[in-house]
Amino acid sequence: MSRHRQKKAMAGPKPAQNTWPTLKRLIGTLRPSLGMIILASIANTLVTALTIFSMYLMGLAIDKYILQMDLEGLGRLALGMIALFITTSALSYLDTRIMALVAQNISKSLRASIFAQLLRLPLSYFDRQSSGDLMSRLTNDVDSINQTLATSVSSVLEALINLVGIFIAMMLLSPTLTGWSMLVLPFVFISTRVVIHFSSRYYRALQQNLGAVNGYAEEHISAQKMLLLYDTRESVQKDFIRLNDDLADAYKKAQAASVLKPITDFLNNLVFLTVTLIGSYLIITGGQLTVGILFSFLMYMRRFTRPLNDLASLFNTIQAAIAGAERIFNLLDSPPEDDTGLKAYDFKGGAISYRQVSFSYDDEEVLHDISFEVPSGETVALVGATGSGKTTIASLLNRYYDPDKGTIFLDGQDTSQLSRQSIRDQIGLVLQNTFLFTESVADNIRYSRPEATKAEVIAAAKAAGADDFIRQLPHGYETILKDNGSNLSGGQRQLLAVSRAILADKPLLILDEATSSIDTKTEKLVQASFAQLTRGRTTMIIAHRLSTIRNADHIIVIDDGRIVEQGNHQTLLEKGGVYARMHASQDLAEPIAVPAG
Ligand SMILES: Nc1ncnc2c1ncn2[C@@H]1O[C@H](COP(=O)(O)OP(=O)(O)OP(=O)(O)O)[C@@H](O)[C@H]1O
Numbered sequence: 194m195s196r197h198r199q200k201k202a203m204a205g206p207k208p209a210q211n212t213w214p215t216l217k218r219l220i221g222t223l224r225p226s227l228g229m230i231i232l233a234s235i236a237n238t239l240v241t242a243l244t245i246f247s248m249y250l251m252g253l254a255i256d257k258y259i260l261q262m263d264l265e266g267l268g269r270l271a272l273g274m275i276a277l278f279i280t281t282s283a284l285s286y287l288d289t290r291i292m293a294l295v296a297q298n299i300s301k302s303l304r305a306s307i308f309a310q311l312l313r314l315p316l317s318y319f320d321r322q323s324s325g326d327l328m329s330r331l332t333n334d335v336d337s338i339n340q341t342l343a344t345s346v347s348s349v350l351e352a353l354i355n356l357v358g359i360f361i362a363m364m365l366l367s368p369t370l371t372g373w374s375m376l377v378l379p380f381v382f383i384s385t386r387v388v389i390h391f392s393s394r395y396y397r398a399l400q401q402n403l404g405a406v407n408g409y410a411e412e413h414i415s416a417q418k419m420l421l422l423y424d425t426r427e428s429v430q431k432d433f434i435r436l437n438d439d440l441a442d443a444y445k446k447a448q449a450a451s452v453l454k455p456i457t458d459f460l461n462n463l464v465f466l467t468v469t470l471i472g473s474y475l476i477i478t479g480g481q482l483t484v485g486i487l488f489s490f491l492m493y494m495r496r497f498t499r500p501l502n503d504l505a506s507l508f509n510t511i512q513a514a515i516a517g518a519e520r521i522f523n524l525l526d527s528p529p530e531d532d533t534g535l536k537a538y539d540f541k542g543g544a545i546s547y548r549q550v551s552f553s554y555d556d557e558e559v560l561h562d563i564s565f566e567v568p569s570g571e572t573v574a575l576v577g578a579t580g581s582g583k584t585t586i587a588s589l590l591n592r593y594y595d596p597d598k599g600t601i602f603l604d605g606q607d608t609s610q611l612s613r614q615s616i617r618d619q620i621g622l623v624l625q626n627t628f629l630f631t632e633s634v635a636d637n638i639r640y641s642r643p644e645a646t647k648a649e650v651i652a653a654a655k656a657a658g659a660d661d662f663i664r665q666l667p668h669g670y671e672t673i674l675k676d677n678g679s680n681l682s683g684g685q686r687q688l689l690a691v692s693r694a695i696l697a698d699k700p701l702l703i704l705d706e707a708t709s710s711i712d713t714k715t716e717k718l719v720q721a722s723f724a725q726l727t728r729g730r731t732t733m734i735i736a737h738r739l740s741t742i743r744n745a746d747h748i749i750v751i752d753d754g755r756i757v758e759q760g761n762h763q764t765l766l767e768k769g770g771v772y773a774r775m776h777a778s779q780d781l782a783e784p785i786a787v788p789a790g
Pocket residue numbers: 320554555559577578579580581582583584585586786
């Protein structure tokens with residue numbers, strides 16, 4: 194775990210910024226389930242009321258039957274109580290089931306909307322958000338709403354009814370004793386709050402420390418090669434020891450907080466004893482109290498502070514759910530990529546023209562005044578140092594991003610007026626880091642054209658020169674690729690990407706050559722495969738190898754977001770400028786970019 198991420202984890206989830214509007218909107222999502230929620234609430238209210246009543250009956254049993262030695266009556270009452278308990282259990286089951294159902298329905302539709310929205314959002318949104326953050330909306334935030342709806346709504350209602358119901362019952366039984374207990378009960382409540390406050394604080398700290406230790410271990414175990422290469426094992430070990438010490442400290446503190454519990458238990462018992470003594474005194478001195486009433490009363494008292502504490506801790510859970518809901522709503526409200534009102538791209542050969550294009554990702558401009566023309570069917574190679582802006586230029590063509598200034602034309606049509614999908618429908622893409630799904634090789638190739646037959650898939654792989662190595666895989670075309678195809682070499686991944694593009698058969702192409710060193714044999718294969726692919730197609734190629742560039746019709750040399758030279762291999766060499774120097778120092782023979790990982 195990087196230091197940055199550690200800090201983030203320590204900070205914990207953020208509270209909601211707009212609690213009330215979010216709560217209102219969250220309640221709005223409950224509207225379709227209103228009938229079910231009312232039903233659950235009625236069941237819940239009945240359960241609480243019947244439970245309070247059953248405690249009254251127990252006192253009654255003492256006064257009316259036990260002290261009168263009426264066994265038959267006691268038997269009747271016991272039967273009645275069994276019926277009562279069965280009813281409350283059934284109602285309680287109903288309440289739990291209904292609320293779990295409501296919560297799951299809402300979580301399900303939230304997850305569906307979030308995922309649909311993630312597929313619609315523009316790329317720039319993902320630049321600003323970490324994928325971990327987005328994943329946590331789909332999992333943690335939805336889960337926290339689910340938990341809250343499933344349990345907290347019922348619990349709040351139950352706590353409120355308990356509080357009011359028990360108070361009324363106590364007043365009916367004995368106003369005097371109620372008065373006395375109201376004097377001492379605050380001690381019980383406050384002491385319990387203190388324990389909860391401290392233990393939950395230490396518990397949270399413990400969780401964060403645990404997360405930090407796990408994250409650090411996980412990251413460094415997977416970075417074994419780096420540790421060996423740079424010999425950082427000693428400092429990594431030191432960092433781990435520090436995190437481990439913090440974790441042990443957090444455990445000790447959390448343990449120390451648990452000492453508080455016996456103290457509050459003692460206080461609780463003391464309060465209980467006081468009320469019992471007062472009650473007994475009232476009975477003995479002929480007050481209006483009976484043993485049965487005192488018994489019921491003491492049971493009520495035991496329960497009375499519980500709803501207060503429940504409400505206090507529910508408040509935290511509900512707050513966390515509201516904060517989660519706010520993050521989800523923010524995501525759902527972000528403007529999606531919108532194609533409405535735009536014309537479809539009318540393909541006429543794929544001539545590309547950039548005119549005075551500038552672009553910034555955030556505030557910093559990374560492309561300045563880019564202008565070039567590619568006639569249809571020709572190949573343009575973009576060359577330049579790493580970070581100079583080659584990938585960005587290509588990203589503007591299929592409208593992953595839109596320029597801040599200037600215009601890009603496709604066959605003379607202003608792309609800002611064309612629907613993104615209609616442009617992307619015409620462009621084949623081979624990226625440096627091809628994404629491979631956990632599916633069979635055949636299905637991965639078919640990703641660009643799902644309806645393609647097996648024979649078409651094989652023909653595409655053959656044309657790309659991928660057929661040989663695919664047949665050597667354990668199950669040939671049916672081999673399932675795992676972990677983004679981690680068991681394939683960089684060159685093999687590119688061959689699959691080319692197969693995909695050949696199968697898609699799009700008239701325009703964007704190729705990003707692999708920067709990672711691939712062996713000469715595979716490189717030749719990839720080159721041949723690229724040559725096959727680009728034939729007759731207008732191609733923009735982000736070039737890292739001398740051989741690719743030499744064959745391009747146009748070469749555009751980029752430096753720090755500007756075009757510094759353009760021409761073809763011959764004219765640029767003759768010019769004796771940047772390109773000629775790059776060529777002379779054989780920069781291009783080596784991959785320009787540092788291979789990732
Ligand atoms: N998603 C992004 N958000 C913010 N800045 C970005 C983003 N992608 C690239 N940049 C920045 O824009 C500049 C140009 O990057 P770009 O990826 O286009 O360069 P490149 O020439 O393709 O590099 P390479 O050869 O390493 O692929 C760099 O300074 C980079 O840091």
